[in-house]
Amino acid sequence: MSFTLAIVGRPNVGKSTLFNRLVGKRLALVDNQPGVTRDLREGAGRLGDLRFVVIDSAGLEMADDDSLQGRMRRLTERAVDEADICLFVVDARVGVTAADEYFAEILRKRARHVIVAANKAEGMAGEAGALEAWSLGLGEPLRISAEHGEGMDDLYRVLMPLADRVEAERPEPVAALTDVDLSEADAASGEGAEEWRPSDARPLQLAVIGRPNAGKSTLINKIIGENRLLTGPEAGITRDSISVATTFMGTPMRIFDTAGMRKRARITDKIEKL
Structure with a gap:
């Protein structure tokens, strides 16, 4: 069972930290300043018995011109179009912003399946922000902490039925040649x-x-x-x-x-x- 999971969201919400958590290695650069990730990075993700391709993306910016931020956004939108499942990450300590609401509308129109994750929700500091994520209208938000590994079991619980649905929707693979005669x-x-x-x-x-x-x-x-x-x-x-x-x-x-x-x-x- 395999599928593609794209991690998207505003800059500095913890996407690369979550990517590193899912691949089990520190592959992506992580820093407190926003905008560290610019390209699409792929890795082999694993969560329990699930195996999938996970994509770390640049932070979604409200820019649609040919600036660097605009080109980064187009790459991220491409990942959204090609991914089987999008994991939309918001910052539970900041709460839902106008940019989050704007990008939630884009995901509602373009993504096949969307999961909302309220990151940095450890302790009481992220309680209000996690509840506020309900307002995005994309289903029940998951409370996670990518840095501390909290909420990964809830993510597995949500991914499992979606992975089965993606597998059912995928066309039958072309049979490989196994018997080849050599001269x-x-x-x-x-x-x-x-x-x-x-x-x-x-x-x-x-x-x-x-x-x-x-x-x-x-x-x-x-x-x-x-x-x-x-x-x-x-x-x-x-x-x-x-x-x-x-x-x-x-x-x-x-x-x-x-x-x-x-x-x-x-x-x-x-x-x-x-």
Whole structure:
């Protein structure tokens, strides 16, 4: 059983912390300042016996132009359109904001299934905000704490029936070829028996590195044939190490986009240090 879960919400509500909790590793950069995550990051999530693909997204901004925030928002909306389930995270300590209400309306129109999670709800500080999340009209909000791991059992309880529904709605897979006849020439040359060849299970892994604004993300988008990574004229857009799976000229690959590298003496920003 597998499905895609996209974590969406305003900046600094704890999406990346929740992503790290679900994948069981500190893959995504986390900091108190808003707007740390910019690209879409995918990981193998697990919760109990559920196995799924989890997507960490940039904070939803109320911008629809070609600015950096506008391009980040379009990437997040793409994740919403492609995901089986959207986990809409709000900050229980801040309460429901006008931006939350605005994005809840977008999710109501575009997402297949939506779960509301009131994060940072540990203790009494998030009680009012968690109750306020009912006003979004997207069902019962879950009280969770991504940092402390609270509420994960409630998330599992809600995800389980949705995962079954997604599985039922998915079209029948195309049967794989299991019996393949090799010619004598192929058998003599050892074709098909060489374990070193890249495969879907063991793809060729390629890291693209270089200075900031050298065009690393643009190059990867050109290789995979789609605008999967955030690009633009601004230097230092990519912050995390983002991996994308693709097949290039018949070879299964996983390509890693990396943050631009500079000399240590020139690095002053905290996020760039991370």
